[in-house]
Amino acid sequence: MARSPNGSAAVPAEVDVAVVGAGFSGLYLLYKLRKLGFSAVAFDEAGDVGGTWYWNRYPGARCDIPTTDYAYSFDPQLEQEWTWTEKYATQPEILAYLGHVADRYDLRRDVWFDTRITAAEWDESRRQWLLRTNHDDEVRCRYYVMASGCLSLPKTPDIEGAGRYCGEVYLTGMWPHGPVDFSGKKVAVVGTGSSGIQCIPEIARQAAQLTVFQRTANFSVPAHNGAPPAERLARLADDRDSYREDARWSRGGMPAELTEVSGVTASDQVRRERFENAWRTGELFAILGVFSDQGINPIANEFVAEMIREKIRANVNDPDTADALCPMDHPFGTKRPCLDSGYFETFNLPHVRLVDLRQKPIVTITEAGIELADESFEFDAIVFATGFDAMTGPLVSVNITGANGVTLKDKWAHGPTTYLGLMTSGFPNLFMITGPQSPSVLSNMLVSIEQHVDWVADCLGRLRAESLDRIEPTPLAEAGWVQHNQDCAEITLYPRANSWYMGANVPGKPRVFLPYIGGVDAYRQACQDVAEQDLMGFRLDGPAGARCNDGVIRRIQPDVAIVLDLIASLGLPLMETMTAADARAYSDATAATMPPGPVVGEITDAVLPGPAGDLGYRLYRPPSAGPHPIIAYFHGGGWVLGSQFADEPFCRDLCVRTGAVVVSVDYRHAPEDRYPSAVDDAFAAVQWIAANAAALGGIPGQLAVAGWSAGGNLAAVTCQLARDAGGPEITSQLLLTPVTDGDRARPSYIENGEGFVLTADLMGWFWDHYADEADRAHPTAAPLRGTLAGLPPAVVVTAEFDPLRDEGDAYADALAAAGVPVRHIRARGHIHTSLTMVDAVISGAPVRAEMAEALSAIRLAPVRA
Numbered sequence: 123m124a125r126s127p128n129g130s131a132a133v134p135a136e137v138d139v140a141v142v143g144a145g146f147s148g149l150y151l152l153y154k155l156r157k158l159g160f161s162a163v164a165f166d167e168a169g170d171v172g173g174t175w176y177w178n179r180y181p182g183a184r185c186d187i188p189t190t191d192y193a194y195s196f197d198p199q200l201e202q203e204w205t206w207t208e209k210y211a212t213q214p215e216i217l218a219y220l221g222h223v224a225d226r227y228d229l230r231r232d233v234w235f236d237t238r239i240t241a242a243e244w245d246e247s248r249r250q251w252l253l254r255t256n257h258d259d260e261v262r263c264r265y266y267v268m269a270s271g272c273l274s275l276p277k278t279p280d281i282e283g284a285g286r287y288c289g290e291v292y293l294t295g296m297w298p299h300g301p302v303d304f305s306g307k308k309v310a311v312v313g314t315g316s317s318g319i320q321c322i323p324e325i326a327r328q329a330a331q332l333t334v335f336q337r338t339a340n341f342s343v344p345a346h347n348g349a350p351p352a353e354r355l356a357r358l359a360d361d362r363d364s365y366r367e368d369a370r371w372s373r374g375g376m377p378a379e380l381t382e383v384s385g386v387t388a389s390d391q392v393r394r395e396r397f398e399n400a401w402r403t404g405e406l407f408a409i410l411g412v413f414s415d416q417g418i419n420p421i422a423n424e425f426v427a428e429m430i431r432e433k434i435r436a437n438v439n440d441p442d443t444a445d446a447l448c449p450m451d452h453p454f455g456t457k458r459p460c461l462d463s464g465y466f467e468t469f470n471l472p473h474v475r476l477v478d479l480r481q482k483p484i485v486t487i488t489e490a491g492i493e494l495a496d497e498s499f500e501f502d503a504i505v506f507a508t509g510f511d512a513m514t515g516p517l518v519s520v521n522i523t524g525a526n527g528v529t530l531k532d533k534w535a536h537g538p539t540t541y542l543g544l545m546t547s548g549f550p551n552l553f554m555i556t557g558p559q560s561p562s563v564l565s566n567m568l569v570s571i572e573q574h575v576d577w578v579a580d581c582l583g584r585l586r587a588e589s590l591d592r593i594e595p596t597p598l599a600e601a602g603w604v605q606h607n608q609d610c611a612e613i614t615l616y617p618r619a620n621s622w623y624m625g626a627n628v629p630g631k632p633r634v635f636l637p638y639i640g641g642v643d644a645y646r647q648a649c650q651d652v653a654e655q656d657l658m659g660f661r662l663d664g665p666a667g668a669r670c671n672d673g674v675i676r677r678i679q680p681d682v683a684i685v686l687d688l689i690a691s692l693g694l695p696l697m698e699t700m701t702a703a704d705a706r707a708y709s710d711a712t713a714a715t716m717p718p719g720p721v722v723g724e725i726t727d728a729v730l731p732g733p734a735g736d737l738g739y740r741l742y743r744p745p746s747a748g749p750h751p752i753i754a755y756f757h758g759g760g761w762v763l764g765s766q767f768a769d770e771p772f773c774r775d776l777c778v779r780t781g782a783v784v785v786s787v788d789y790r791h792a793p794e795d796r797y798p799s800a801v802d803d804a805f806a807a808v809q810w811i812a813a814n815a816a817a818l819g820g821i822p823g824q825l826a827v828a829g830w831s832a833g834g835n836l837a838a839v840t841c842q843l844a845r846d847a848g849g850p851e852i853t854s855q856l857l858l859t860p861v862t863d864g865d866r867a868r869p870s871y872i873e874n875g876e877g878f879v880l881t882a883d884l885m886g887w888f889w890d891h892y893a894d895e896a897d898r899a900h901p902t903a904a905p906l907r908g909t910l911a912g913l914p915p916a917v918v919v920t921a922e923f924d925p926l927r928d929e930g931d932a933y934a935d936a937l938a939a940a941g942v943p944v945r946h947i948r949a950r951g952h953i954h955t956s957l958t959m960v961d962a963v964i965s966g967a968p969v970r971a972e973m974a975e976a977l978s979a980i981r982l983a984p985v986r987a
């Protein structure tokens with residue numbers, strides 16, 4: 123029987139490319155592949171094109187991205203000839219659009235409908251995939267593309283007794299094609315995600331009684347639906363190309379201005395104004411972008427969350443129902459927020475009731491309805507709006523066997539691992555459109571789909587042009603991308619929610635953050651960079667021979683990369699071209715823009731006697747009752763910049779994390795006071811602090827020294843001097859990205875000499891200000907050249923992208939070789955300055971936690987007791 127509108131009874135035996143899915147992705151792929159001259163077919167289980175919009179026909183189903191942006195952009199003519207009637211189009215209108223696209227480009231002739239690919243196996247000898255359909259057809263293809271959607275495998279209701287119910291059962295994700303009439307009926311809806319929230323007001327319009335079973339209250343924003351947004355239409359009319367290009371290089375796939383307003387530091391009035399403005403737009407990205415820090419800072423997030431709860435309470439008459447509808451268990455945005463049309467107001471209707479499953483869980487579904495511990499309900503119909511096995515489900519539901527005989531399901535048993543969300547190693551020539559670890563569901567899907575399809579099509583064209591026919595990501599590149607994804611997610615609040623983004627909605631599914639959260643713009647750049655670097659991280663093979671430019675495309679921590687981008691965008695003069703006075707002013711001004719760090723118990727300022735006059739110090743006391751161990755701390759700044767106040771956020775953080783009194787001491791700076799003035803001051807300060815420990819609230823005999831950069835140099839030198847002088851007793855040393863030598867021929871000076879804030883030239887400038895060439899090899903300037911035996915246990919922290927990395931590593935190694943206990947922490951993806959950027963570079967927090975833990979573990983036991 124023919125299942126293709128082209129009248130063919132059987133699928134072709136062999137094609138260049140086989141595509142699974144005939145939704146937005148599959149249709150554009152067919153169009154693109156055909157244009158490139160590849161033979162291609164698509165398969166879809168549905169009876170027609172549409173993908174998710176074919177199946178999700180429940181009442182109220184609409185897109186949640188404005189139609190100005192929720193449409194293809196690849197053909198300006200297509201854009202011109204289609205006019206959307208609403209800001210958020212209904213499912214029938216979107217389906218009609220996809221039908222129009224299929225007709226316009228004559229795409230249906232290459233789609234086999236009502237056909238599911240059940241299995242796929244890589245045949246290495248022929249370098250082909252062998253696909254099997256549910257009709258026992260087979261098709262061989264060089265390339266196999268899963269364009270099967272992220273939310274296309276509905277979750278079967280995982281509720282006790284679900285199969286027993288004898289009334290009408292509906293799944294929002296597989297809604298019948300015929301009419302469904304709830305008039306006069308008692309209806310239950312289970313689930314209050316986007317699908318539930320969209321269909322509940324519509325079902326309430328028909329049903330005689332509606333009972334909503336809610337497990338987790340959800341944040342929802344009124345869509346303010348109506349005509350397509352005039353402002354966006356005007357921008358499109360004015361310059362369509364630049365609008366689309368802005369979307370492609372935006373964070374979420376829609377042109378939007380990124381704010382720099384922090385929710386933490388904004389005034390109440392600014393917070394309220396920004397929130398209300400976003401609320402009025404009825405756009406998801408607006409409400410997700412009220413503050414720059416709402417996705418990463420719980421305090422900023424809570425401001426938005428609470429303002430939404432206020433709206434819910436204002437709209438729902440019954441206070442108990444309002445309370446139950448207020449989401450309290452996850453930060454705003456960490457579960458996909460919903461757009462609604464009268465959702466909360468629906469609960470004011472007399473025939474609508476909310477059942478809070480957190481208070482009264484479902485015991486079982488019965489033949490007649492739903493049973494709670496203390497109440498039974500009978501229904502004519504139950505609607506399950508219980509969601510999807512998202513992102514990985516549609517991929518692993520096909521029995522895909524790769525080059526090593528391993529199935530995709532087995533490979534991903536602990537979570538998906540991909541390279542760019544496009545491919546996965548062991549599965550050559552298999553591409554995914556909007557796969558896990560790509561922006562996909564966190565973005566405007568249309569922009570992400572077009573980007574993926576374009577990339578894949580370009581890639582296939584390139585392979586053909588270069589006489590290659592096999593492509594597969596390397597394990598190294600894949601591991602790097604997986605790590606980068608994890609790094610991106612971990613600096614956000616997203617992993618705190620039990621969301622489908624985390625796989626938490628499907629029992630037994632591994633908890634891994636599934637989409638790439640670094641942004642559409644950053645992602646597009648990564649894909650582009652890979653392509654430009656000879657498809658870096660892909661092993662290529664074919665008649666032209668084999669080659670591979672192996673590597674990891676993103677190694678810098680994502681928030682460090684943002685800082686670097688920001689600095690680059692400011693176009694500031696290089697510090698090494700400034701006078702010392704200007705460099706100090708610049709450095710102080712930069713420090714003033716940083717978050718202050720955590721609250722400590724007390725901060726006091728005083729002076730202590732130094733060899734050439736008083737030295738200022740600032741003391742940070744923990745909130746707990748003393749006495750406490752003491753850390754004498756020396757600030758960074760190349761012996762030229764800074765003061766006892768300069769590293770305040772880091773000192774506060776160190777104080778809170780270690781529970782120690784931190785005494786940040788100033789020292790004389792170069793060029794006014796050159797080497798060894800700073801050394802003399804530092805050692806004198808440590809002697810004084812040791813002698814006055816009790817008066818400072820410290821525990822005598824429990825003194826650590828610490829320092830960052832040039833301060834780390836002074837801390838290391840001080841330990842050597844104290845050992846040689848027979849005191850004071852120093853129990854441990856924390857050296858954060860320290861200067862230990864000054865040999866600028868080390869590889870890290872070359873690899874990281876430019877572009878990572880502390881440059882090789884700037885370090886040269888610091889040295890020139892600080893010490894004469896002849897003095898630089900002296901152990902009190904270059905502690906690496908000193909005798910290291912008998913020094914206090916050390917915590918040495920080095921950063922991957924720091925010119926000083928190798929001398930820090932060398933110091934840690936040399937200490938260990940000299941028998942000194944060392945904990946060497948290598949801060950992956952960090953630069954010289956990022957670890958002290960408390961609350962600004964979130965990825966530094968785990969490193970600081972580790973260093974504090976390491977310091978605490980060794981600090982209390984004097985070595986030479």
Ligand code: NAP
Binds near residue numbers: 320508
């Ligand atoms: P969902 O967001 O996963 O929501 C499923 C709902 O069912 C949740 O409230 C969930 O509660 C509940 N649930 C699941 N299993 C349950 C159980 N055993 N007992 C009780 N309650 C249970 O799924 P969705 O609403 O279909 O939406 C999925 C995604 O599809 C959306 O986030 C969105 O990305 C997309 N979507 C978009 C639109 C649109 O506006 N364009 C419309 C629909 C869907 P818990 O939260 O406690 O798990």
